[in-house]
Amino acid sequence: DTEVTQTPKHLVMGMTNKKSLKCEQHMGHRAMYWYKQKAKKPPELMFVYSYEKLSINESVPSRFSPECPNSSLLNLHLHALQPEDSALYLCASSQGLGTVPVNTEAFFGQGTRLTVV
Amino acid sequence: DAKTTQPPSMDCAEGRAANLPCNHSTISGNEYVYWYRQIHSQGPQYIIHGLKNNETNEMASLIITEDRKSSTLILPHATLRDTAVYYCIVRALSSGSARQLTFGSGTQLTVLP
Numbered sequence: 001d002t003e004v005t006q007t008p009k010h011l012v013m014g015m016t017n018k019k020s021l022k023c024e025q026h027m028g029h030r031a032m033y034w035y036k037q038k039a040k041k042p043p044e045l046m047f048v049y050s051y052e053k054l055s056i057n058e059s060v061p062s063r064f065s066p067e068c069p070n071s072s073l074l075n076l077h078l079h080a081l082q083p084e085d086s087a088l089y090l091c092a093s094s095q096g097l098g099t100v101p102v103n104t105e106a107f108f109g110q111g112t113r114l115t116v117v
Numbered sequence: 118d119a120k121t122t123q124p125p126s127m128d129c130a131e132g133r134a135a136n137l138p139c140n141h142s143t144i145s146g147n148e149y150v151y152w153y154r155q156i157h158s159q160g161p162q163y164i165i166h167g168l169k170n171n172e173t174n175e176m177a178s179l180i181i182t183e184d185r186k187s188s189t190l191i192l193p194h195a196t197l198r199d200t201a202v203y204y205c206i207v208r209a210l211s212s213g214s215a216r217q218l219t220f221g222s223g224t225q226l227t228v229l230p
Contacts, residue, residue: 033217042204042218042220043161052124088158090161104149104151104166105151109160110159111158111159111160
């Protein structure tokens, strides 16, 4: 199974709502990532989790709150978002943490298309 | 991680080889060259990676120059389904920690019928 599953595929939320994006993988990967992608732009890194601990936060506003409850799951909690936060949110996972040989490719989910109204 | 430069767009006739160039003149000795592609509205997909030797898999070939300052991704027989944005990424590997992918602007490849 080389899939990263993201739910929901589409989400429309108001600026006062609280919602969560979910990401799941069963490849035994110990690194998981959240990216944000605006239209016609490349993906931009938001967060990196390594062994279920947050290792990189790219100065993301606190209205985005990541959570890694176990090695297979990654959540992104959303609260009080702005319309400019509307984007495709991508989750990815990879191995490549001290293993030999190093399997380094990242697997991406299909993303959640978020619209903030 | 080293910066990459790619042409913003390219066209290729269906059935012909698509050659996508990438410049990475500041690449370090421990940095690999990775290629990903993103078909419209989908997540990025890994294609291939290499360090200094040429690499080939079922999807593509990767040719890296001897000085490692540039590389070319080759899709040998392009199909309409290969229309996508292709990203060349240079990335160091380190054990014991996650290494994120940093995407540049990429090349929009359009395969024409």
